[in-house]
Amino acid sequence: MSEASASLPAGLLIRAPAHALAADFADAAELQPVTWTKGGLLCAPRAADDPERAARALAGLTHSWEARDAMAGWPEPPSGWMGGWYRRSAAHAPAPPGVPELIQTSGEGFGAAGHPTTALCLTLLAQLPPGPALDAGCGSGLLTQAWIALDRGPVDAIDLDEAAIRHCHDSLAAAGRSAGVRLSRGPLRGLRDVDLDGRVLLANIPAAAHRELLPRIGAGTNVALIAGPGPDEMDEIAAGYEACGLRIAGRAVSGRWRAMIMERP
Numbered sequence: 001m002s003e004a005s006a007s008l009p010a011g012l013l014i015r016a017p018a019h020a021l022a023a024d025f026a027d028a029a030e031l032q033p034v035t036w037t038k039g040g041l042l043c044a045p046r047a048a049d050d051p052e053r054a055a056r057a058l059a060g061l062t063h064s065w066e067a068r069d070a071m072a073g074w075p076e077p078p079s080g081w082m083g084g085w086y087r088r089s090a091a092h093a094p095a096p097p098g099v100p101e102l103i104q105t106s107g108e109g110f111g112a113a114g115h116p117t118t119a120l121c122l123t124l125l126a127q128l129p130p131g132p133a134l135d136a137g138c139g140s141g142l143l144t145q146a147w148i149a150l151d152r153g154p155v156d157a158i159d160l161d162e163a164a165i166r167h168c169h170d171s172l173a174a175a176g177r178s179a180g181v182r183l184s185r186g187p188l189r190g191l192r193d194v195d196l197d198g199r200v201l202l203a204n205i206p207a208a209a210h211r212e213l214l215p216r217i218g219a220g221t222n223v224a225l226i227a228g229p230g231p232d233e234m235d236e237i238a239a240g241y242e243a244c245g246l247r248i249a250g251r252a253v254s255g256r257w258r259a260m261i262m263e264r265p
Contacts, residue, residue: 008045008054011068014061015040018096021063025099026081030057033079033093034072040065041093042072049078077106083122085146090174102145103175107167117227118142120252120259121204124225125150127250127261128200134158136188136213137205137228141168145177147202154180156199160187193218201225204259207233210240217244219264227259234258 014021014028018036021028030053031043040063048054058065075091086101088094095101121143130152135144138157141164147155159165165185172178188205189212197220203213207229214237217224224246229237238248241262250261 008048008051008058009067010044010046010071012043012045012058012065013037013040013068014043014063014065016063022096022098024062025086025096027057027060027062029079029081029086029088030054031061032075033088034075034091036093042068044072044074046071047074047076047078049080053080077104082142083119085122087142100146100149102142102149103171104140104142105167105170105174107140107163107170116254116257117204117259120254120257121202121225121227122146123252124250124259124261125152128152128225129223131200132156132198133200133202134196135202136191137203137209138168138183139164139204141171143202143204143225144168144181145172145175148172148177148180149175153200154182155202156182156184156195158184158186158188158191160185188212188216191216193220196221198222204228207237210237214240214244217241217246219245221246222264223249224262225259226262227257231256231258234260238262 031045032047033041033043035042045054075089077089079088079092086095086099125146132153133147133155135155135157138144138159144155144157165183169183188209201221201224204227246262246264248260249263252259
């Protein structure tokens with residue numbers, strides 16, 4: 001056990017009802033909520049994947065709490081606060097009313113570890129127009145699941161990695177959000193213009209995958225959410241979408257990482 005993890009209590013009871021925690025649930029989400037009780041929210045903070053972040057969350061709690069000698073459980077994968085969403089496993093306590101949540105099973109799809117670009121994309125989803133979406137390189141499926149949770153429209157989700165497709169499928173099923181999603185496995189270079197026409201493009205993928213996707217962008221692609229390239233490659237990729245007739249209409253930044261909304265004028 002690391003020094004940071006050992007500094008956290010084995011168990012933790014946050015003394016507040018669900019409605020009182022809703023307004024500032026971000027810190028509680030990092031402390032691995034396991035069970036709602038009459039006394040409040042029982043957590044297992046040592047199950048956090050980043051004990052230092054959990055320690056900061058504990059220090060930031062605005063509600064009273066008490067340590068417990070025993071862990072309330074060891075839910076996997078760990079929960080966290082991500083782009084305004086509570087990301088949890090099926091073994092974690094559900095979100096308080098009014099707090100958006102995403103449910104993930106254990107798996108190998110990109111996004112499961114809370115990558116900065118995934119969080120940035122989640123913050124921008126509400127700025128996109130509703131309608132059918134294409135999640136190109138869906139990974140663990142967080143953007144697909146969030147699109148469904150927001151009731152924005154159906155999603156075609158595609159990834160080359162069979163493990164990612166399985167992870168996305170299992171997480172959607174655990175969240176009860178499989179309806180309206182069509183999963184397929186294959187390379188982005190296999191997409192056709194018709195596969196993208198009229199769809200909101202969600203593309204949180206590495207620069208190499210964007211380069212595969214760009215030749216498939218036609219006049220029917222009117223809006224895209226792009227992210228994923230390293231900080232030194234994002235300008236090049238954005239320029240590629242601009243060459244397809246799209247313009248930057250919004251952005252989110254975290255350190256050197258960026259996500260952009262691209263729209264056709």
